[in-house]
Amino acid sequence: MAQKNTKISLMTSFILLVTLFLFPRISVCWGTTTFLYSGCTQQRYTPSSPYESNLNSLLTSLVNSATYSSYNNFTVVGSTPQDVVYGLFQCRGDLAMPECATCVARAVTRAGDICRGTCGGAVQLDGCFVKYDNATFLGAEDKAVVLKKCGPSVGYNPDAMGSRDAVLAGLAGSGGVFRVGGSGGVRGVAQCTGDLSSGECQDCVAEAIAKLKGDCGTADYGDMFLGKCYARYSTGGAHDDASKAHGKSGNQGQKTFAIIIGSLAGVAILIIFLAFLTKICGRQGK
Numbered sequence: 001m002a003q004k005n006t007k008i009s010l011m012t013s014f015i016l017l018v019t020l021f022l023f024p025r026i027s028v029c030w031g032t033t034t035f036l037y038s039g040c041t042q043q044r045y046t047p048s049s050p051y052e053s054n055l056n057s058l059l060t061s062l063v064n065s066a067t068y069s070s071y072n073n074f075t076v077v078g079s080t081p082q083d084v085v086y087g088l089f090q091c092r093g094d095l096a097m098p099e100c101a102t103c104v105a106r107a108v109t110r111a112g113d114i115c116r117g118t119c120g121g122a123v124q125l126d127g128c129f130v131k132y133d134n135a136t137f138l139g140a141e142d143k144a145v146v147l148k149k150c151g152p153s154v155g156y157n158p159d160a161m162g163s164r165d166a167v168l169a170g171l172a173g174s175g176g177v178f179r180v181g182g183s184g185g186v187r188g189v190a191q192c193t194g195d196l197s198s199g200e201c202q203d204c205v206a207e208a209i210a211k212l213k214g215d216c217g218t219a220d221y222g223d224m225f226l227g228k229c230y231a232r233y234s235t236g237g238a239h240d241d242a243s244k245a246h247g248k249s250g251n252q253g254q255k256t257f258a259i260i261i262g263s264l265a266g267v268a269i270l271i272i273f274l275a276f277l278t279k280i281c282g283r284q285g286k
């Protein structure tokens, strides 16, 4: 009897351990560095100009700052007014600090490749947003649609659409820069960049949600990215874009995940082996 209890409590602590380790990992693993969109300005800077060195120091500041903050803005002033460069980054509100820094570093690298030589650029990955320009955009609301993606229409399913609308209404109603919601199989997320006032954030998110409902109709997932905010939902099933892309990217989070699984499997085998030994020893004792 006592032996059975020990085994049960061992199993319970094992399951608890697995749960504790896996849950935060799963949310973080879900497509953190999946590429969503980019944009570059028409204007180009002169190579090896003061602007280029200011831009490089701005990008370095963004990456460094992401190790301790989920939002920041920078203005690098040059010797002349035309060399000034503005920039910001915003991580998804549920990212832990190391993942935020990893994401921003990837976004900056991506921007450097895609927007080589242009004065301004913006890159949105699943987990973070980076933008810089020589014209200031900090603190200004921007509701231009930059990315709209609707999943396949599932036909009108009153239950799914009812949950979807309820989740979106929840997102619109809850304040804050980062908003998540869920009901049934439906998941929703909305986020503003940290430079908006709460009123501007509310206005931007409300518009993204209205557009999402209007444009994506009965689609089983929808993504609506405006200049300074976004709203997304998925009704479960088919929205595996992010996880598919994530499978290809093989990022750091996934490796950590595999290591943890591996170690836990090792611990499990050890526990089972020890339990087995105890049982045999117990029998011999009798």
Ligand SMILES: *[C@@H]1O[C@H](CO)[C@@H](O)[C@H](O)[C@H]1NC(C)=O
Binding pocket: 043, 044, 045, 082, 119, 134, 135, 136
């Ligand atoms: C940004 O840089 C481009 C190219 O040097 C220049 O034409 C433009 O006027 C600049 N914009 C601002 C706001 O300084």
Ligand SMILES: *[C@@H]1O[C@H](CO)[C@@H](O)[C@H](O)[C@H]1NC(C)=O
Binding pocket: 072, 073, 074, 138, 139, 194, 195, 196
């Ligand atoms: C930019 O950052 C500074 C401090 O780092 C902060 O005081 C300011 O409010 C920020 N501006 C915007 C528009 O977010």
